[in-house]
Amino acid sequence: MPEPATPSPPLLSARSLRFTRNDMPVFGPLDFEVAAGEALLVQGDNGAGxxxxxxxxxxxxxxDDGDVHLQGRPVDPALRARVIGYLGHLPGQKADLSALENLRFLCGLHGSRPGMSLEGAMATVGLAGYEDALARQMSAGQRxxxxxxxxxxxxxxxxxxxxxxxxxxxxGIELVNRMIQAHLREGGGTMVTTHGAYAAPPVRTRMLVLERPS
Ligand SMILES: Nc1ncnc2c1ncn2[C@@H]1O[C@H](COP(=O)(O)OP(=O)(O)OP(=O)(O)O)[C@@H](O)[C@H]1O
Structure with a gap:
C-alpha cells in the first residue's frame, strides 16, 4: 500500500505569542496558523496591536514569549528573509530614487521571482509610465x-x-484582492490587517481578532 502523504507544515504557526511594551500587554498570548492557500485576516480596533x-x-x-515556526522550522533571520514578504504601514522606499530604482534596489537586497521583470510588475500595479518618477513625487496611493x-x-x-x-x-482595492487571489492559487499565504471597513479578499480566510487589553 502506498504511504499516506505527509501533510506539509503550515507556512506559519505561532504558539503563546505575547508582546508587552513598558510592562503593558499589547497582545497575547496568541495561537494561530497560516496554511498555504489561505488568508488570515487580523482584525481589531485602533490600537489593538x-x-x-x-x-x-x-x-x-x-x-516577550512564544514560538514562531515558518514552514515547520523555528524562525531565524535567514528563514524569515526567505519566507516572509512584508508590506508595512510605511512605504519603505528611498524618496530620492525613482520608482524603478527603488524596485531594483529592493530586489537586489531580497531577490525576486525568476522570469518577472520590474517593468512588468509596475504595469501589473497600474504604474506603467511612472518608472522614472521619484518616490517623493508620487502620491500616497502610487507609493x-x-x-x-x-x-x-x-x-x-x-x-x-x-x-x-x-x-x-x-x-487599487480590487488590485490587492486579485494579487492575493493569484498568490494563494500559487500556494502562498497571507496575513492581512484590516479594521473590517474594506471588503475582505475573496479567498479562503480565517480570522484572528485582537482586543485591546483591559
Ligand atoms: N512606537 C511605539 N511606542 C509606544 N507605544 C506604541 C508604539 N507603537 C504602537 N504603540 C502602542 O501599541 C498599541 C498597539 O499599536 P498598533 O499600532 O499595533 O495597533 P493597531 O491595531 O495596528 O492600530 P491601528 O488600527 O490604529 O493601526 C497602541 O496602544 C499604541 O499606542
Missing part, C-alpha cells in the same frame, strides 16, 4: 502601489500585509 503583531512576525520587534509591485516581485511565500487597502482607490 495589529501592526505590532505583524512587526513581531517580520522580525522588527521582539516578542502603496509601488510597495505592492515589490511584494509581487518577491519570491517569499508568506505575505504579511499591514493595511494593504489604505490609500488605495476602488481599483
Amino acid at each position: 495589529k501592526t505590532t503583531l505583524l512587526k513581531v512576525l517580520a522580525g522588527l520587534l521582539r516578542a 502603496k502601489r509601488l510597495s505592492l509591485a515589490r511584494l509581487w516581485l518577491s519570491p517569499a511565500p508568506l505575505w504579511l500585509m499591514d493595511e494593504p487597502y489604505a490609500n488605495l482607490d476602488l481599483e
Whole structure:
C-alpha cells in the first residue's frame, strides 16, 4: 500500500505569542496558523496591536514569549528573509530614487521571482509610465502601489500585509484582492490587517481578532 502523504507544515504557526511594551500587554498570548492557500485576516480596533503583531512576525520587534515556526522550522533571520514578504504601514522606499530604482534596489537586497521583470510588475500595479518618477513625487496611493509591485516581485511565500487597502482607490482595492487571489492559487499565504471597513479578499480566510487589553 502506498504511504499516506505527509501533510506539509503550515507556512506559519505561532504558539503563546505575547508582546508587552513598558510592562503593558499589547497582545497575547496568541495561537494561530497560516496554511498555504489561505488568508488570515487580523482584525481589531485602533490600537489593538495589529501592526505590532505583524512587526513581531517580520522580525522588527521582539516578542516577550512564544514560538514562531515558518514552514515547520523555528524562525531565524535567514528563514524569515526567505519566507516572509512584508508590506508595512510605511512605504519603505528611498524618496530620492525613482520608482524603478527603488524596485531594483529592493530586489537586489531580497531577490525576486525568476522570469518577472520590474517593468512588468509596475504595469501589473497600474504604474506603467511612472518608472522614472521619484518616490517623493508620487502620491500616497502610487507609493502603496509601488510597495505592492515589490511584494509581487518577491519570491517569499508568506505575505504579511499591514493595511494593504489604505490609500488605495476602488481599483487599487480590487488590485490587492486579485494579487492575493493569484498568490494563494500559487500556494502562498497571507496575513492581512484590516479594521473590517474594506471588503475582505475573496479567498479562503480565517480570522484572528485582537482586543485591546483591559
Ligand atoms: N512606537 C511605539 N511606542 C509606544 N507605544 C506604541 C508604539 N507603537 C504602537 N504603540 C502602542 O501599541 C498599541 C498597539 O499599536 P498598533 O499600532 O499595533 O495597533 P493597531 O491595531 O495596528 O492600530 P491601528 O488600527 O490604529 O493601526 C497602541 O496602544 C499604541 O499606542
